[in-house]
Amino acid sequence: xxxxxxxxxxxxxxxxxxxxxxxxxxxxxxxxxxxxxxxxxxxxxxxxxxxxxxxxxxxxxxxxxxxxxxxxxxxxxxxxxxxxxxxxxxxxxxxxxxxxxxxxxxxxxxxxxxxxxxxxxxxxxxxxxxxxxxxxxxxxxxxxxxxxxxxxxxxxxxxxxxxxxxxxxxxxxxxxxxxxxxxxxxxxxxxxxxxxxxxxxxxxxxxxxxxxxxxxxxxxxxxxxxxxxxxxxxxxxxxxxxxxxxxxxxxxxxxxxxxxxxxxxxxxxxxxxxxxxxxxxxxxxxxxxxxxxxxxxxxxxxxxxxxxxxxxxxxxxxxxxxxxxxxxxxxxxxxxxxxxxxxxxxxxxxxxxxxxxxxxxxxxxxxxxxxxxxxxxxxxxxxxxxxxxxxxxxxxxxxxxxxxxxxxxxxxxxxxxxxxxxxxxxxxxxxxxxxxxxxxxxxxxxxxxxxxxxxxxxxxxxxxxxxxxxxxxxxxxxxxxxxxxxxxxxxxxxxxxxxxxxxxxxxxxxxxxxxxxxxxxxxxxxxxxxxxxxxxxxxxxxxxxxxxxxxxxxxxxxxxxxxxxxxxxxxxxxxxxxxxxxxxxxxxxxxxxxxxxxxxxxxxxxxxxxxxxxxxxxxxxxxxxxxxxxxxxxxxxxxxxxxxxx
Amino acid sequence: xxxxxxxxxxxxxxxxxxxxxxxxxxxxxxxxxxxxxxxxxxxxxxxxxxxxxxxxxxxxxxxxxxxxxxxxxxxxxxxxxxxxxxxxxxxxxxxxxxxxxxxxxxxxxxxxxxxxxxxxxxxxxxxxxxxxxxxxxxxxxxxxxxxxxxxxxxxxxxxxxxxxxxxxxxxxxxxxxxxxxxxxxxxxxxxxxxxxxxxxxxxxxxxxxxxxxxxxxxxxxxxxxxxxxxxxxxxxxxxxxxxxxxxxxxxxxxxxxx
Numbered sequence: 001x002x003x004x005x006x007x008x009x010x011x012x013x014x015x016x017x018x019x020x021x022x023x024x025x026x027x028x029x030x031x032x033x034x035x036x037x038x039x040x041x042x043x044x045x046x047x048x049x050x051x052x053x054x055x056x057x058x059x060x061x062x063x064x065x066x067x068x069x070x071x072x073x074x075x076x077x078x079x080x081x082x083x084x085x086x087x088x089x090x091x092x093x094x095x096x097x098x099x100x101x102x103x104x105x106x107x108x109x110x111x112x113x114x115x116x117x118x119x120x121x122x123x124x125x126x127x128x129x130x131x132x133x134x135x136x137x138x139x140x141x142x143x144x145x146x147x148x149x150x151x152x153x154x155x156x157x158x159x160x161x162x163x164x165x166x167x168x169x170x171x172x173x174x175x176x177x178x179x180x181x182x183x184x185x186x187x188x189x190x191x192x193x194x195x196x197x198x199x200x201x202x203x204x205x206x207x208x209x210x211x212x213x214x215x216x217x218x219x220x221x222x223x224x225x226x227x228x229x230x231x232x233x234x235x236x237x238x239x240x241x242x243x244x245x246x247x248x249x250x251x252x253x254x255x256x257x258x259x260x261x262x263x264x265x266x267x268x269x270x271x272x273x274x275x276x277x278x279x280x281x282x283x284x285x286x287x288x289x290x291x292x293x294x295x296x297x298x299x300x301x302x303x304x305x306x307x308x309x310x311x312x313x314x315x316x317x318x319x320x321x322x323x324x325x326x327x328x329x330x331x332x333x334x335x336x337x338x339x340x341x342x343x344x345x346x347x348x349x350x351x352x353x354x355x356x357x358x359x360x361x362x363x364x365x366x367x368x369x370x371x372x373x374x375x376x377x378x379x380x381x382x383x384x385x386x387x388x389x390x391x392x393x394x395x396x397x398x399x400x401x402x403x404x405x406x407x408x409x410x411x412x413x414x415x416x417x418x419x420x421x422x423x424x425x426x427x428x429x430x431x432x433x434x435x436x437x438x439x440x441x442x443x444x445x446x447x448x449x450x451x452x453x454x455x456x457x458x459x460x461x462x463x464x465x466x467x468x469x470x471x472x473x474x475x476x477x478x479x480x481x482x483x484x485x486x487x488x489x490x491x492x493x494x495x496x497x498x499x500x501x502x503x504x505x506x507x508x509x510x511x512x513x514x515x516x517x518x519x520x521x522x523x524x525x526x527x528x529x530x531x532x533x534x535x536x537x538x539x540x541x542x543x544x545x546x547x548x549x550x551x552x553x554x555x556x557x558x559x560x561x562x563x564x565x566x567x568x569x570x571x572x573x574x575x576x577x578x579x580x581x582x583x584x585x586x587x588x589x590x591x592x593x594x595x596x597x598x599x600x601x602x603x604x605x606x607x608x609x610x611x612x613x614x615x616x617x618x619x620x621x622x623x624x625x626x627x628x629x630x631x632x633x634x635x636x637x638x639x640x641x642x643x644x645x646x
Numbered sequence: 647x648x649x650x651x652x653x654x655x656x657x658x659x660x661x662x663x664x665x666x667x668x669x670x671x672x673x674x675x676x677x678x679x680x681x682x683x684x685x686x687x688x689x690x691x692x693x694x695x696x697x698x699x700x701x702x703x704x705x706x707x708x709x710x711x712x713x714x715x716x717x718x719x720x721x722x723x724x725x726x727x728x729x730x731x732x733x734x735x736x737x738x739x740x741x742x743x744x745x746x747x748x749x750x751x752x753x754x755x756x757x758x759x760x761x762x763x764x765x766x767x768x769x770x771x772x773x774x775x776x777x778x779x780x781x782x783x784x785x786x787x788x789x790x791x792x793x794x795x796x797x798x799x800x801x802x803x804x805x806x807x808x809x810x811x812x813x814x815x816x817x818x819x820x821x822x823x824x825x826x827x828x829x830x831x832x833x834x835x836x837x838x839x840x841x842x843x844x845x846x847x848x849x850x851x852x853x854x855x856x857x858x859x860x861x862x863x864x865x866x867x868x869x870x871x872x873x874x875x876x877x878x879x880x881x882x883x884x885x886x887x888x889x890x891x892x893x894x895x896x897x898x899x900x901x902x903x904x
Contacts, residue, residue, distance in 0.1 A: 007680070012870060015725050020683035026755055028695075255695060257681065257755075258688055309695030309753070340698075341712065 003035050003106035006096050013087040021258040022050035023084065025098035028255040029307060031067045031074075032099045038073035039186065040179045042066050043097055043107040043144065045126060047119035048537060050078040050098075054254060055262040057316065058113050058150060061249040062171050072179050075099035075107075079122040079535065080129065088129055095130035104130040108182050110144040111175070112163075114152035117514035118507070118537040120159055123148075124529040127162065134526070136164050136210060141193045145200070147178065154238075154285050155462040155578040158517035158525060160209035165200050167207075168581055169238030169285070170271070172247050174205045201232050205239035207581060208232070214519055214577075220560045222518060222575040237582045238285070240622045244271060245296040252307045264312035264345070265304040269297055269329070273318035274606045274624075275350070278387045278597050279376070279415065281461035282318055285583045287616040289607060290625040294325045294332070298633045301333060305342065312343045320346040321358060322607075324627040330361040332633025338364065351375065351390045356401050371402050374413035377421075378429035384600040385420050392432060396439050399451075403440035409450045410436065415458040416480050417472030417505070420598060426480045429453060430487035434494045441497075452499035453488065455481065457508030461515050463583040465593035467576060470569040471512045474544075477505030506544040510536065512566040513551065518577035521565065523554035584622075586615030659710055667705040667715055667736035670766035671743055672891040673750075678727040678874075679757035686721040692758070693733075700749035703739040719772050720878070723851050728875035729761075730778070732890065734771045764891045774890035775845070777825060779877040779899055782839040782852065783832060786868040792837040793829045795863035800827060807857040809848070816848050820858035823850040826885055826902035840876070842887060842899065 014020035025032075035041070044063055046053030053059065059076065066074035075097035080088065088094070094103040104110055104126070112123055127134050132143050139146075148156050148166040156166040167174045181203060185196045201208040211232045217223040227234060241247055253265055270291040273283040292300075301313055313333065315323075323329060326346075333344055344362045351373045359371065375390050377383040383390060399410050414429055433453050440449045457477045460466040481502045489495045513521060527550035528536075535541035551562040570576065572591055579587070589612075596603065606612055607626060617623050677684060684692070694714055697704050706712035715736030722728035737746075743763040751760040768774065784792055799805060805821030827841035843850050852873035859865040877898045879887040889896040 014683055015870060019685070020725060021681075021685065021688055024680040024683050026680055026757070028755055255692075257684055257692055259691065263691070306699070309698035311695075311698070341706070 001106060003100075003102045005101040006093055006103060007101040009091060009093045010088075010096065010101065013084060013091060013093065016087060017084045018081065019051075019258060022078070023080070023096075023098060024257075025076075025101070027054070027257055029252040030076075030099055030254055031063070033067065033073040035073070035100070035102070037070075039071040039183045040073075040109070041107045042072065042074040042109045042111055042175070042179075043077050043104045044074055045077045045079075045104075045110060045112045045123075047079050047112055047114065047122035047126065049081065049535070050256075051258060051260045053078040054256045054258075054260045055266070056113065056115070057250070057266055057268060058115075058171060060254055061247075062111065062113075062175055063254075064249050064251060065172055066175055066179070069176070069179065071183065075102065077104055077126070079119075079126060082534070082541075085125065085129060095126050105132050105143065107144045108186070109147055109178065111147045111149060111167075113150040114148055115150050116537060117152050117158070117511055118542075119152070120514060120525050121529045121534045121536055123159065123162060124526065125534045134162055136161060139164070139193065141191050141196075145178075145182065145196070151282060151285065152515075154281070154581060154583060155515065155517070156207065156209065156581075157214075157519050157577040158514050158521040160519045161522045162525075163209065164197060165206050165208045167239070168205050168236060168583070170241035171239070172241045172249070174203065174239045177203045178206065198229065198231065204237055207236040209519075212580070216520075216558070220558065220564060222577060225575065225580050235580050235582045237620065238584060240288075240620050241271070242290060242622060242625065244268070244290050244292040244625075248296060248300050248303075251300075251303060253304055253310075255308045255310070262314065263310065264314045265301065265308050265310040266314040266316050267297055267300045267304065268292065268317060269315045269320060269323050269326075270317045270626075273322070275319060275322070276387050276593075276603050276605060277376070278385070278465040278593060279418065279458060279461075280318075281464050284464045284585055286318070287584065287614065288622055288624045291323060291627055293627065293629050293631070294329050294633060295629070295631050297329055298332065298336075302336075302636065305337075311341060312345060313337075314345050314347055316347060319350050321349045325629065327358060327361075328632050330358055334361045334364045336633060336636055349373065351395050351398050356405055359402065359407075360405070370409035370411055371399075371407055372411040372413065373398070375432070376413065376415050377418060377425065378414060378427070378432060379425040381600060382418055382421055382425040384602055385597050386415075386418055387597070387602050389602055392435075395432070396435055399436050400439045400443045403446075403449050404443040408446075408448065409452070410440075411452045411454060412436075414453065414455040416455050416484075416502075417458040417477045417508070419460075419466060419469040421472070421480075423480055423483055426484050427487050429455070429484055430490075433488060433498045434491060437494045437497045447497075450497050450499060452501060453484075454501040455484070456503035457505045459508050459511045459515055462576070462578045463585060463590075465590050465597055467516065467590065468570040468572075468574075468594055471509070471566045472505070473563075473567055474505030474509045477508065481505075507536070507539075507542055509562070509566055510542075510544065510547045513547070513562060516577070517565055520555060520558045520560065524551045527554045582619070584614075584616035584619040586613070586619070589614050659708075663708050664706045664712060665738040667738065669737040669740045671735050671737065671746060672764050672766050672771050673733050673735060673747075673760060674762040674891060675731050675733070675754075676727075676729050676757070676759045676761060677722060677731055678729065678759075681755065681757040682722075682727040683725055685724040686718070689721065689758075690716070690718065692754070696750055696753040697735070699753040700746075702735075702741065702746060702749065703737050705736040705738040717771075719775050720778075720845060720849065722875050726852055726873050726875070730875055730877045732771060732775065732878060734766060762891060767891070771890060774880050774888075775878045777842055777844045777879065777881040777887060778875055779879075779887055780841050780843055780852065780855075781874045781876050782841065782855065783872045783874075784837040784839065784867050785871070786835065787837045788835070789829045789831040789837040792839060792859075792865065795859045795865035796827050796829055796839060796841075798863045799858055800824060802862060805858055805862055807854050807861060809851075809854060809857075818848050818850055818854045819846065820850050820854050821862075822846065824855075825881060828902065842881065842885070842902070844881065 272286040272289040719732040747763040802821040825842040832838040
């Protein structure tokens with residue numbers, strides 16, 4: 001099948017929409033291959049606006065990995081804003097890729113990366129714009145395989161009817177396996193879509209929902225999940241990419257022409273986290289910890305900066321200061337780029353892993369802007385429940401040192417509605433913020449220091465110890481946040497130095513429904529989209545009422561409701577919708593950790609204590625990969641003619 | 647209580663001041679094709695990154711948030727193509743202008759081409775730009791259909807249209823800004839209008855020209871016309887446009903036919 005660019009049809013529409021540059025492609029380091037040159041063609045989608053989707057590391061990595069294969073091409077597509085969507089429907093312009101402006105329906109695979117469940121309605125919108133049937137069951141061999149990935153795909157049941165398959169875990173290798181299977185199927189004629197799905201289901205890490213029957217019991221809970229064929233696995237294991245140094249992607253990061261949320265050269269310095277924060281799905285499903293070496297990081301930064309011209313390097317991971325050689329990495333990079341106004345950032349830093357030397361290295365070549373910490377819980381007690389082992393004394397000491405060293409602004413992140421939480425736990429946040437200000441003023445001798453408290457509703461997630469927990473209702477969250485706000489502003493002298501930012505409980509409630517939903521929730525998503533719902537992650541587009549109404553009508557036939565999915569606590573024996581999707585975590589270990597949580601018992605990090613048997617390493621055949629390597633970053637010796645940057 | 651306002655000492659970063667500008671360059675560049683959909687804000691970011699990739703020793707301002715020494719001259723609006731955009735850049739080391747052109751052009755995507763780089767010849771580049779030459783292509787129309795409307799607009803001397811912007815309604819005098827215009831038949835049944843438009847406040851955009859032609863003579867093209875800025879420069883007394891960065895006052899466009 002051949003494919004043509006729809007750009008000439010799109011072009012007249014672009015003069016009528018906001019930020020047209022996001023639809024034209026042509027970014028530095030983007031790739032457009034000849035259509036005929038490839039046997040297998042992927043459209044990779046990030047189901048949110050371009051400005052959010054373009055910097056996404058996952059999509060960028062797969063885009064490069066796939067395009068490095070000579071038999072494969074990959075192009076990108078993003079959610080289009082409602083203004084353009086309306087014109088596209090009117091003028092019959094289908095969902096297109098920004099690289100070749102080819103219709104998404106012409107590709108073999110549509111890979112969609114879900115960082116959050118709030119992108120589900122955008123999937124439906126994109127399928128509809130692409131003129132691909134929304135129900136997977138209605139697709140034929142003429143349509144792409146719709147493959148979900150990303151963290152939210154670890155419970156893809158709510159979108160089970162809309163996708164053909166989901167890829168669990170790291171994507172670098174599984175996309176190659178999928179490509180091989182699709183290529184062989186096409187070479188054999190490519191007519192039997194059912195046969196292709198059966199074959200895909202045999203790839204480790206690939207889950208094909210339509211090959212499983214789900215039955216429900218009289219109490220509304222799942223009675224059984226059964227594979228339909230003997231060659232379809234009972235449980236689908238996740239994929240794990242080992243030896244990160246062998247996967248230095250993205251090598252040539254995309255540089256957007258439009259403004260995007262992260263304008264920096266990002267390097268993933270390690271993957272996985274074993275701190276064991278019980279609320280954190282990312283930390284649970286990405287185990288074990290695998291570090292990129294200091295020299296591997298140095299090479300990626302140098303190549304990436306040369307390829308992009310970015311002014312900031314982001315050292316990414318779930319808890320960046322935990323890298324075994326973080327001090328040498330930051331010092332080495334700060335030395336290398338001292339003269340080039342290149343700044344460094346560690347987006348995720350724990351209070352206990354933070355030290356002022358590190359912070360000084362980070363700000364050496366750039367601005368001493370704000371510092372951000374995430375104690376997550378206001379009281380010592382609740383921090384034991386969530387296993388975020390940070391003491392108030394540590395926090396105050398760290399923050400005070402920062403103020404004394406010239407920082408003016410500290411941001412503190414919290415969650416509201418954590419299991420066992422009471423009003424008192426949340427109100428302690430106000431006390432903490434006030435102590436921070438008092439100590440900070442004393443240490444810095446200044447009155448213009450600030451502390452911002454940022455707080456949102458907690459959402460229990462699949463594959464975590466809190467997967468059984470009752471989610472606090474939106475009303476509970478909103479009431480607690482109001483009390484906290486009153487407590488912060490009660491002292492005018494300190495309160496004027498404290499900022500308060502919060503998200504109300506309503507979006508969290510919807511996220512909760514989708515995070516722990518089963519296949520019946522698909523009817524809700526569909527009803528919301530049909531009622532005009534999309535861009536649910538954007539407050540100006542999100543409608544709580546639309547979701548509540550759709551949930552009431554779409555779930556009624558099943559005898560369940562919104563509260564059944566959100567505020568209901570689950571029992572030990574309940575079959576959870578994602579139990580057949582194997583993140584490696586032993587369910588018994590998760591249950592025991594849940595009991596420990598209620599008991600306020602903490603668990604340490606397995607990097608520094610003996611294995612506590614979460615089950616991931618033996619189950620997946622993986623192991624912790626950490627340094628130190630003992631190596632350092634040498635100064636760069638390349639002299640650039642006429643330049644001042646090296 | 648009154649008294650002298652408390653004087654706070656201006657905070658300055660530690661360390662030596664940044665190296666001074668030793669070379670100022672004037673640059674002509676394009677924004678055409680798909681990338682005409684860039685906003686000027688987008689372009690400035692893309693250009694600053696290209697400067698870094700090209701490893702040009704751009705000079706920076708002093709202070710806590712140093713900015714590269716780049717100044718822009720009247721950029722074309724989002725969605726409008728231009729073959730004649732201009733900027734000035736200050737370097738902290740001397741580099742051959744042609745070397746700068748080559749390195750920058752290589753660092754920028756296609757459709758954003760660096761056409762000319764020349765040593766600055768006056769204090770301000772902006773002072774040497776007060777008019778643009780535009781080409782408007784009216785698809786589906788013949789020159790004879792466009793010409794009467796253009797003549798009518800030229801004859802008005804002053805003709806105001808209203809533009810709705812984010813900050814409210816603005817009155818734009820298209821008649822006063824239009825210095826000269828000429829319409830010919832182009833290939834594939836279209837009329838091509840070439841016009842010299844003076845810089846004014848608020849600036850006249852292509853959309854304003856179409857609105858004026860519609861309002862003054864009822865010209866409603868079957869499809870949206872396409873605009874391209876061909877040149878910018880200073881308008882002399884005989885209506886000629888002079889190249890802003892050429893050594894002598896090179897004439898870009900001859901005197902308009904009467």
